Each structure stands twice: as C-alpha cells, then as structure tokens.
Amino acid sequence: MPIKDLSLSAVVAGFVAVLVGFASSVAIVLQAAEAAGATPEIMASWLLALGIGMGATCIGLSWYYKAPIITAWSTPGAALLATSLQGLTINEAVGVFMFAAVLGVIIGISGWFDKLTRLIPLPLASAMLAGILLQFGLSIFTSLQTQLWLVGIMCISYLLAKRLAPRYAILWVLLAGLITVVLQGQFNYHSVILSFTTPVWVTPHWSLSALLGVGLPLLLVTMASQNIPGVAVIRTSGYQTPVSPLITVTAASTLLLAPWGAFSLNLAAITAAICTGPEAHPDKTKRYVAGIAAGVFYLLAGLAGATVVALFAAFPKEMIAALAGLALLGTIGANLAVATAEGEHREAAVITLLVTASGVNFFGIAAAFWGIIAGGITLLLVNGFRRRL
Structure with a gap:
C-alpha cells in the first residue's frame, strides 16, 4: 500500500466499522455459543476465529481489488443459531458451520450468486440498503431520550465538523x-481486563437433522440478509468488484476456521457502508485503505477476545448507536437519492424500502430479502401493466 494512499479519515472509518460491528452484535454471537453449550474458553475462541477470518479477508480482498471490501460475521445467522442450537452438541454445531460453508463455496464458484445480483435493479438495491440503515439513523434521536447531553454533544460535533472539516467528521464525533463519557463518569473501566485469547479446536460431528434444520437456514439467512445487502453497498458505492470470488473467499474462510468457532463469514452491509462513503476518503480509489484498516482492527479485536467484549460493554450503548447513525447519514441520503431518482422504479423502490425497514421476518428469513421480493413483484406488475397500456 503506497504511503500516499494512507489517510487518517480512512483509518478512522475502519476503526468505527469494527467498533460498530462488535458492539452492536457481539452479545448475539455469545448467546449463540452459549446455546451450543460452549465454555467461556470456547466462546473466546469463537471471537478469535471470527476476528482472524474477518481481518484476513478484509485486508486481502481490499488490497487485491483496491476497493473497501468489508467482511463480517452474520448477525442474523447468529440470531438464528441462538434459537436453533438448543439440544445440539458443540461438535454438531461446528458440523453445521462447515456444511453451510461448503454450500457457500459451491454457490460462489458456480457464479449463481453473481447472476442473481445482476437481476436486481440498482434503485431496488439502494432502497433495500436504505431500509436496512434507516433504523441506525433513527437510533441517533431515540438515544437522545436517555442520553441527552452525550448524544446531543455528538450531534453538534458532527454538524460543526461537517462545516469545518467534513473529512474528519466522524473522528470528531468519536x-x-x-x-x-469520561467526564460524566460513564466509562466502566473496572470491568475491562487485558488478556489474550487461546484458540480451542472442536472436532466436528455431522447430524442429518442438524444439517437440514439448521445448516440450510443458516446458509439462506446469510445469503439473503448479509451478502445481498453487502453487494448492494459495493455496487451503489460505484465499485464493480466481481461478486463470485468474494462469496467464495468468505465461505472458504468460514470452512477453514469453523472448528475454532467461525460460524459464518460474509460480506458486510452496515459496517461496509461506513468505509465506502466519502467520509472515509473523498477519492473513492483510495477508500480501500479503510478496508485494510478495518482488517487490522479486526485482527487486534480477535486476539483480545473477551477483553474486547468487556471494553465495548464499558461504553454506554447510546454512544455506540449515535456513532453508527451519524457515520451512516451520508450513505442513507445517497441511497435514498438513487432509489427515488428514476420514475419507472420509484414505486417499487419505495415498497422495497418500507418492507425492509419494517423488519418483517417470514420463515426465518430477514426483511432485506422480502424487501427485494416485494419490490421485484411491484416492478414486474406495475411496469408490465403500464407497458401494456
């Protein structure tokens, strides 16, 4: 990486992406591990494996494609596992992870996923992404109810920085x-203990009922709720990175690290939006540095293991929510503009936005998938009917 491409704003974007990613859903990952009967040592190993997997893929893919390719664990997948692993052994859980990863590799190599994403019009993809991110924007103002001074100061800092130093707005907010938080005495530093994580190998066992009942839903949820929005972030940010290799690499990384606890590695959506926008760097050809920076922070977070969990828990949840929302304001606006720009796609895009933002969940599949389905049906019926007229 040339020194001239390095920028503080890109490094900060990478750090914020990791901070938001860990703080917003690490508790769900630990619940999933607990549901499988994992010991505290195995739980820490899960975080280590996930950190290494996300770190290596972020660094490698961002450097190779010169684009901010951000990977993450599957938060919907973790939520699914937290409710589905009850009654299974930790060994059977690892077997489920490996089974879903093998199917992911097949989908990536075959090119099926790439062909599917080409069928989705850009306005619908933008509307879906805006619907996903909308709750993060709203959380800025709902957090004001319980942390008026903290969130208020962060909002004022954002507005002033956007006028005086827009490139470093999120740094000033942070x-x-x-x-x-420190001045108000809200940082609970007593709960933070520094320690490194030791990897714990778990030998996989395969159960047909577990593979069909948990493995297939895990694959479907990951593809529909993570990879499709992740591709939307990449495309709407102006990058034409081929999708199939990204799916293949993340799935193969999951397969390799599954015995140590990597249950699902995939393309990020929400955290990726933090690194692909102009806040990371005004020149989009240099935003890949944010992806590399995120990878480095992921590796450090994974090595720290349980310490990271305690550190994030030491900050008020309202601070993390406001930080994420403010970091995504520009991305939300840009995607709303793309979604509603074309009259031909406007109705379908609005329906995609509303269904996605509603959070509906059918058959264990998250709202992002159903938003695209609803928008696609609307586009087909309305535009098809208009053309006949």
Whole structure:
C-alpha cells in the first residue's frame, strides 16, 4: 500500500466499522455459543476465529481489488443459531458451520450468486440498503431520550465538523463522545481486563437433522440478509468488484476456521457502508485503505477476545448507536437519492424500502430479502401493466 494512499479519515472509518460491528452484535454471537453449550474458553475462541477470518479477508480482498471490501460475521445467522442450537452438541454445531460453508463455496464458484445480483435493479438495491440503515439513523434521536447531553454533544460535533472539516467528521464525533463519557463518569473501566485469547479446536460431528434444520437456514439467512445487502453497498458505492470470488473467499474462510468457532463469514452491509462513503476518503480509489484498516482492527479485536467484549460493554450503548447513525447519514441520503431518482422504479423502490425497514421476518428469513421480493413483484406488475397500456 503506497504511503500516499494512507489517510487518517480512512483509518478512522475502519476503526468505527469494527467498533460498530462488535458492539452492536457481539452479545448475539455469545448467546449463540452459549446455546451450543460452549465454555467461556470456547466462546473466546469463537471471537478469535471470527476476528482472524474477518481481518484476513478484509485486508486481502481490499488490497487485491483496491476497493473497501468489508467482511463480517452474520448477525442474523447468529440470531438464528441462538434459537436453533438448543439440544445440539458443540461438535454438531461446528458440523453445521462447515456444511453451510461448503454450500457457500459451491454457490460462489458456480457464479449463481453473481447472476442473481445482476437481476436486481440498482434503485431496488439502494432502497433495500436504505431500509436496512434507516433504523441506525433513527437510533441517533431515540438515544437522545436517555442520553441527552452525550448524544446531543455528538450531534453538534458532527454538524460543526461537517462545516469545518467534513473529512474528519466522524473522528470528531468519536472524540467528543469519548470525552463526554469520561467526564460524566460513564466509562466502566473496572470491568475491562487485558488478556489474550487461546484458540480451542472442536472436532466436528455431522447430524442429518442438524444439517437440514439448521445448516440450510443458516446458509439462506446469510445469503439473503448479509451478502445481498453487502453487494448492494459495493455496487451503489460505484465499485464493480466481481461478486463470485468474494462469496467464495468468505465461505472458504468460514470452512477453514469453523472448528475454532467461525460460524459464518460474509460480506458486510452496515459496517461496509461506513468505509465506502466519502467520509472515509473523498477519492473513492483510495477508500480501500479503510478496508485494510478495518482488517487490522479486526485482527487486534480477535486476539483480545473477551477483553474486547468487556471494553465495548464499558461504553454506554447510546454512544455506540449515535456513532453508527451519524457515520451512516451520508450513505442513507445517497441511497435514498438513487432509489427515488428514476420514475419507472420509484414505486417499487419505495415498497422495497418500507418492507425492509419494517423488519418483517417470514420463515426465518430477514426483511432485506422480502424487501427485494416485494419490490421485484411491484416492478414486474406495475411496469408490465403500464407497458401494456
């Protein structure tokens, strides 16, 4: 990576992406591990394996494609596992992870996923992404109810920084939040204990009922709720990175690290949006640095293991919610603009946005998938009917 491409704003974007990713859903990952009967040592190993997997793929893919390719664990997948692994052994759980990963590799190599994403019009993909991110934007203001001074100071810092130093707006928001938390005595540093994580190998066992009942839903949820929105982020940000290799690499990484606890590695959506926008760097050809920075922070977070969990828990949840929302304001606006720009796609895009933002869940499949389905049906029926007229 040339030194001239390095920028503080891109590094900060990578750090915020990791902070938001861990803080927003690490508790769900630990619940999934607990449902499988994991010991505290195995739980820490899960975080280590996930951190290594996300770190290596972020660094490698971002450097190779010169684009901010951000990977993540599957939060919907973790939520599914937290409710589905009851009654299974930890060995059977690892077998489920490997089974879903093998299917993911097949989908990636075959090119099926790439062909599917080409069928989705850009306005619908943008509307789906805006629907996913909308709750994060709203969380800025709902957090004001319980942390008026903290979130208020962060919002004012954001507005002032957008006028005076827009490239470093999120850095100023982060600093303002940290200073306010410390001055108010809300940082619970007593709960933070420094320690490194030791990997724990778990030998996989395969059960047909577990593979069909948990493995297939895990694959479907990951593809529909993570990879499709992840591709939407990449495409709407102006990058034409081929999709099939990304799916193949993340699935293969899951397969390799599954015995140590990597249950599902995939393309990120929400955290990726933090690194692909102009806040990371005004020149989109240099935003790949944010992806590499995120990978480095992922590796450090994975090595720290349980310490990271305690550190994120030491900050007020409102600070993390406001930080994520403010970091995504520009991306939300850009995607709303793309979604509603074309009259031919406007109705379908609005329905995609509303269904996705509603959070509906049918058959264990998250709202992002159903948003695309609803928008696609609307586009087919309305535009098809209009053409006949």
